[in-house]
Amino acid sequence: MNSNRWWHTLFAATMAVLTTIALSNLIQGRGDEIRALAAVALLVVAYVTLGRRGFSDERLGRGFAVVLVLCSGVAVSADASMAIIQCIAMPLMWILLPRIRDAVIGNAVLALVIGAAMSWSLRRESDGVVQSILTEALSFAGSLALGLWISRIAELSEERARLLDELRAAEAQVEALGRQAGITSERERWARDIHDTIAQSLTGLVMLGQRAQRELAAAAPRPSGPSGPSSPLSVTLHLLEDTAREALAETRSLVAATAPVDLGAGITAALERFGARFERETGVAVGVVAPPDSGHAEHRSPRDSDVVLLRCAQEALANVRKHSAASAVEMRLTETAGHVSLTIRDDGRGFDAAQPLSGFGLNGMRERVSLVGGHVEIESLVGDGTIVSVTLPDVGEVPASGRPTPLRAGVTA
CATH class of the missing domain: 3.30.565.10 (Histidine kinase-like ATPase, C-terminal domain)
Known part of the structure; x- marks a missing residue:
């Protein structure tokens, strides 16, 4: 947006200079300044309606480029001194036509039109045609060199921005992978600790319950006695063993769920x-x-x-x-x-x-x-x-x- 504002200011300044030149020549009675002023006025109207939005809309930009070529030709054909318009017209071609090939063609057409218009305006001078050809050849060559150079700089800048975005994405991915690796490592540590402590203790409880059952059966072999298999003590031992088994199974499930x-x-x-x-x-x-x-x-x-x-x-x-x-x-x-x-x-x-x-x-x-x-x-x-x-x-x-x-x-x- 700020760069567009600079272009608006530069265009307005150029139009002001052209208007001043045309009015000065009109006062001195030189050239067809009415036609030149009309071309400048039409160009200003076209810039306000098309050119400003042409920076973001390629279709409008192309339309204004056509108007720019025509108005430049009319103004220069009326007064050769209006050729100063190409100071803003040629750079605008590079801005309004996003593809390099289109910008080169646009500058070439503009140079040919202004050259022909200048030759017509200087037709009464002996070296008018030569002067027009040299002026437009130098202008086109300068615009081409500067435009290609700036376009290359813009391409390198875009490439650099793309590489920076890829680098940031890669860094974010590495950070995420590192974080995930840390989480996985911590889960593995928890799984090992649970397996080596709680699971082993629960396994021991199951084995102790089984051992107590066997010792109880050996000490009191009568099935109906107070210490037999149906006694409250035997039932409690069975409950202890079953509870330990359930806790062991849940612990193993927890270890499996947290394992990598x-x-x-x-x-x-x-x-x-x-x-x-x-x-x-x-x-x-x-x-x-x-x-x-x-x-x-x-x-x-x-x-x-x-x-x-x-x-x-x-x-x-x-x-x-x-x-x-x-x-x-x-x-x-x-x-x-x-x-x-x-x-x-x-x-x-x-x-x-x-x-x-x-x-x-x-x-x-x-x-x-x-x-x-x-x-x-x-x-x-x-x-x-x-x-x-x-x-x-x-x-x-x-x-x-x-x-x-x-x-x-x-x-x-």
Whole structure:
């Protein structure tokens, strides 16, 4: 905007000089100054209506360039001294015509028109034609050299700005990667600490409960005695062992959820590994249905989306472990219309999905998914299982989904 203001000022100053020259010559009775003044007046009107907006509108700029050439020719044909108009006309060609080729052509046409008009105005002088040719040749050469030089400087400036933007983007990416690496490292440390402390202590509690059961059975072999298997002490030991097992299972789930995600072979392979581990730990059959190629290295869905999907699968299976009492789970990965979806379905006891969620798990899943522009849908009825659907935007390409796998015990994909 400031640079345009300078151009407006320079144009106004040039028009004032031309008007002064024309009026002076008119007073002295030289030349056809009325025609020159009319051309200047028309050029001013055209600049106000077209030229000012031509700096940002290429179509208007081209229109004003045509008017500029015509008015310059008329003014110079009336008075050769009006050729001073090219001091503003030639630079304006470089500004109003954004492409270098167009600016060069515009300057060439302007030089030819002014040269012809000057030759006509100086036709009575013996060297008028030669003088006109030399003047316009030098003017065109100077405008061409200066315009190309400034255009090159502008190109270098734009290239420098682009490189700076790329550098800033790269620095931001490095910073984000460093931050993510720090988060991953801290998660790994927490997982190791939990595994080496709490998990080991809970394992010890389970073993102590089993040992106490055996010692109690050995000390009081009679089944109906006060210290037998049905005694209050035996029931308490069973409760202690079961509670320790549940706490150990939840601790292992927490360790698995905070461990780094291995997606080297793709999201499908990661889901299959996690499902197999869950099946070994709980006895709940887990089936994975996914495109046949989505687990390979050429699968191009964004890594951030894969991580979010895997974490959602972990959270859904953790809820199955804690609350569902299911016998089978199916995880289905599909892509439709630029979105990748993961659906986790179980045949457990279900719950009333219309009631507000009180736990952190599903709410945390929704928050995690919303951060990457996705959404979570939960369908469940008491006694009829639960379906959790996670949908994320995906710029990658995933082939059509594989053949459905029925939800039944022992099914794997």
